[in-house]
Amino acid sequence: MEFAKWGIVPAFLAALLSGCAASTSDIPAVGDFELDRYLGTWYEIARLPHRFERNLDNVRAEYTLDPDGTVKVVNRGVRDGGERTVTGRAKFKDPAAARTGELRVSFFRPFYGDYRIIELGPGYDYAVVTGATRDYLWILSRAPAMPPAQLKAIVGRLAKLGFEVDKLEYPRQDAPEKN
Numbered sequence: 241m242e243f244a245k246w247g248i249v250p251a252f253l254a255a256l257l258s259g260c261a262a263s264t265s266d267i268p269a270v271g272d273f274e275l276d277r278y279l280g281t282w283y284e285i286a287r288l289p290h291r292f293e294r295n296l297d298n299v300r301a302e303y304t305l306d307p308d309g310t311v312k313v314v315n316r317g318v319r320d321g322g323e324r325t326v327t328g329r330a331k332f333k334d335p336a337a338a339r340t341g342e343l344r345v346s347f348f349r350p351f352y353g354d355y356r357i358i359e360l361g362p363g364y365d366y367a368v369v370t371g372a373t374r375d376y377l378w379i380l381s382r383a384p385a386m387p388p389a390q391l392k393a394i395v396g397r398l399a400k401l402g403f404e405v406d407k408l409e410y411p412r413q414d415a416p417e418k419n
Contacts, residue, residue, distance in 0.1 A: 287299075288375060
């Protein structure tokens with residue numbers, strides 16, 4: 241099973257199991273969301289620590305649209321010199337509100353968890369994603385690195401929202417290989 245090789249429990253499933261943590265229900269998901277613009281590759285710039293991502297570097301996610309309207313999610317990372325991969329599916333939490341950046345993701349069907357985009361760069365160059373609680377947080381970028389001033393500003397906004405930004409981890413991101 242791929243999960244066992246990677247040792248990753250995606251935030252979406254883990255968020256379901258963390259009922260005692262502070263909810264993110266007071267933080268709205270982004271509006272005017274365009275799924276077509278969100279598709280593609282995202283690099284993990286920062287994250288709150290979790291066992292399933294311990295010692296994982298070069299973390300990236302690839303989002304592609306499937307014919308049935310769901311989104312295929314392939315998460316990859318490197319641990320101990322080996323690439324780890326896990327594949328899941330995402331769908332809008334409320335299909336009638338598809339312009340809101342709030343999805344449900346499953347890596348272990350039938351279990352789905354929250355995937356809430358709470359900040360998105362105007363050019364879809366960065367995204368801030370959380371789950372149902374403040375224990376889950378990722379800062380993503382279209383590039384393997386983010387300008388330090390931009391990252392500092394994002395982290396400052398997240399601190400004001402009650403996230404424990406002093407616990408953020410910054411995985412190493414090597415430059416992507418050229419084909």
